Amino acid sequence: MVGSFGGVGGASCPLPPGLPHEGGGVKRCRWVDSVMPYRPPRESVSTGVARTLRRNLTPEERMLWARLRSAGLGVSFRRQEPIGRYVVDFVCYPARLVIELDGSQHLNSEADRVRDEALNADGFQVLRFWNNEVRANLEGVLERIRATFTERL
Numbered sequence: 001m002v003g004s005f006g007g008v009g010g011a012s013c014p015l016p017p018g019l020p021h022e023g024g025g026v027k028r029c030r031w032v033d034s035v036m037p038y039r040p041p042r043e044s045v046s047t048g049v050a051r052t053l054r055r056n057l058t059p060e061e062r063m064l065w066a067r068l069r070s071a072g073l074g075v076s077f078r079r080q081e082p083i084g085r086y087v088v089d090f091v092c093y094p095a096r097l098v099i100e101l102d103g104s105q106h107l108n109s110e111a112d113r114v115r116d117e118a119l120n121a122d123g124f125q126v127l128r129f130w131n132n133e134v135r136a137n138l139e140g141v142l143e144r145i146r147a148t149f150t151e152r153l
Helices: 045-055 059-068 110-121 131-136 138-152
Strands: 004-006 012-014 078-083 086-092 097-102 125-130
Touching: 045 078, 045 086, 059 078, 059 086, 059 097, 059 131, 059 138, 086 110, 097 110, 097 131, 097 138, 110 125, 125 131, 125 138, 131 138
Parallel strands: 097 125
Antiparallel strands: 004 012, 078 086, 086 097
16 A cells, blocks of 8 residues: 555554655554554664674673673673663663773773763763673672672662
8 A cells, every 4th residue: 555554464554754644643553442653763873883783792792791691690681782872781770780891992091981971970880891801700790790780779
């Protein structure tokens, strides 16, 4: 059908506002009883960057994620998550804890300092670990993460 897009089960819904149609900016679908206001898909520069970063984890990020995923420490973490204008390596929302893994390019980084201040202003605590620390002492890194989120919960 011209001027509409398909829905679940072959249902047809009017196009979003701003496109030529008679829908008036409201999406009506046969498979939904109510009228839903149109909301464009959540897409931002940081969301696209986060998707790319999730596909291309560093070896150290993979090591840590293998231990954090599926509530491995008793709380839920997300990886390569957009928060505001930044994409953080790992975040635990209940504890408002951000974990960043850094290589040598982050040594004395002014950009990292500004980013940490912005995240702190939003109520997040940022823990930074060097990649070589994750490789050499993963259990120590996990213990520090566990201690930090325990005191924040």
